[in-house]
Amino acid sequence: MKKRFIWSIILLFFFFQAKATHIVGGQLFITENKDSYYNYNIGLTMYFDALNGNPGAEDPAVVIYVFRKRDNAAVGWLEAPKIERKSVTYANPLCGISTLQTYQITYSSTLRLNPTDFNDPQGYYMVWDRCCRNGTITNIKNPGDAGSLFYLEFPPLFKNNANFKNSSPLFPTINGDYACVNSPFFFDFGGKDADGDSLVYSLITPMQGYSDKTNPSIPARGSSAYPRLDWIDGITVDNVIPGPDPLKVNRATGMLTVTPGSVGLYVFAVQVDEYRKGAKIGTVTRDFQLKVVDCPKMDPPKLLYKPKGKTTWYNENEIITVKKDDPNCFEVIVTDPTINQMIRVNGLVVNNSKNYFTILPAQFRTTVANDTLKFEVCLEDCFVTYDNRPIRIDLIAEDESCPFPLTDTLSIYIKRESAGNNAPKVTTSLAADYVHVTAGVPVTFTVFGKDPDKDKLALSGRGRDFNMTDLGMTFAATSGTENVQQNFTWTPPCQAKKGDTLTVDFKLEDMRCEGNPMPVSKPVFFIVDESPNNPPAVKTSLDIPEITYLIGGPEAILFDVIGTDPDTNRISLVAAGRGFDLSALGMIFEGKTGVKSVTSPYSWSPECTLLAGEAEQTFLVDFITQDKSCAAASDTTTVRIILKDNEEQPFPEFPNVITPNADSKNDCFVFQELPDDKCDDQFKDVTIYNRWGKQVFYSNIRPNDWCPTDISGGYYYYLIQYTKRSYKGGLTILK
Incomplete structure (x- = not known):
């Protein structure tokens, strides 16, 4: 398959000079190919008059042009080859007429589009411009000279810094049906969107474009307002097909309805707008033609039912009661005024998901005018009604009228007792x-x-x-x-x-x-009922809610916090410092939740820096418990923590003689009574020298004792140093 998409517009020589004098309609499409290198499929679906069209006008390929919507600047073009041609069928194939035959021709090509190359916020559009339309169109001027321009808008492929994936709506093959003068006609013109986007339908005047008989296949131009077809006098977009009920389209479904007033071939166009999350992201126009003919007068069939024991025909306001011992089948009559007409009967249950009945026989052929035919409706065992709720059967008879079968519907309401199935x-x-x-x-x-x-x-x-x-x-x-x-x-x-x-x-x-x-x-x-709620309570394991702590003490501050609730509600237990963050000061406390009772430990080892040069500092910690009931209640207990520095202590009187002879009497020089540290006066070291000034002992960690068993007797000196003060003395060792 030949693939081209050139990013600067190139004017083409006119590849196809034959005049396409019989274009019936169609639309463009762009669809995403998920998980494929060739990530998009672009093409055209065209409807072509198979009877009157010039065979040479059936192009082997079409050229689709792409423009930027913001300024109509050309982005590129794509040549899409013909990949399929098939005949358009009729809803009732027996109703074909010799003057109406249409081909559906599909042109398509896959290609690689880089999303970041299509990132303009206002999006893009593509067009196909070709002449000429069917020359027998009734509702426009000079139809054989009028061109066709098919138009499709699509959003940027890259939006909000991400790929924006989107496919245009998909439409089923159009039936080649015709309408009858003064008879209601319904035509499904709706589609589906693969992305789940909303579709809104409206009738518009078809676009004509810039091609003409002289230049039937010119390169398309960018435009914000393409030329439109000229309606004949008396025709507007509000009565494209005039009559007792002019052509209309359902905005939500795309269903076309019309009761035409005169024969002819009528062109029309529907614009389909695509919305995602309330914002319009795309548009596609669909052109087509509808032929209106003077059909022979046809009358619909008629269904009649006379309940057992009744002398009058069934009225749809009646409810038929079938007891468990009554026959399972009843007879219904269908009549039709037309001779040699096939009548088909089918039925469905409206308020159950399965029918549970049969129709025998299901079709007849009339042999005389107003022929009367009989069939039976037989109820199965599962056709049972509950809770006094009748089941509605819709019986539908349809004939072979053209272009669509004529029908009659008979609704019968039945209450039938159950037999053999006991209630759970x-x-x-x-x-x-x-x-x-x-x-x-x-x-x-x-x-x-x-x-x-x-x-x-x-x-x-x-x-x-x-x-x-x-x-x-x-x-x-x-x-x-x-x-x-x-x-x-x-x-x-x-x-x-x-x-x-x-x-x-x-x-x-x-x-x-x-x-x-x-x-x-x-x-x-x-x-x-009213929800009683007793408040929770919180306490600590302390005897009193106040702690005085001398910094430098050997023990940390430790206690437990307990939250309780007499109800079954969940409770939470948390702590908060007044004017400070607990963790920033090194306090350790984990908030907890539970039912009835929760316990969490508190610990803290304060440091001198917390005094900030003062003799003491006070910290208040609130412990809060709260229940999770609808009328939430809480309780708080506060612990006061007072931090103090140690008072200055004098150096003790040390002995001046020790006798390290292992008799456990005066064997050691004892340091255990050294003054406690203060924040601004802390132990540094202790050094002992002999009488010649040689160091014999040193420690910068507060020692317990010095027991000099390996040192000779004599006279020694010692020096004890703190941050701000020191103590010297002499010591005699006797051995």
């Missing part, structure tokens, strides 16, 4: 159906289902006038055979007010007849 039973583990609840207090019970016939069961729950999930109720639907059970749990939220009564219906369905289950239900009523 639903119960709960509750003592009663009324449950008193309070906010914050969990409620749990089990729901049981049982079927005496051992059929398959489905169990579910539903709140009356409220969504169970919105209120935090948990009850998952479940299924089983013969027996089934499921747990219900709920913690009533704070918005549950005293005096409220909430009802949950637990539904059990007998699934013997899929699509028409037998339901039974059990309600449970939740009565909301």
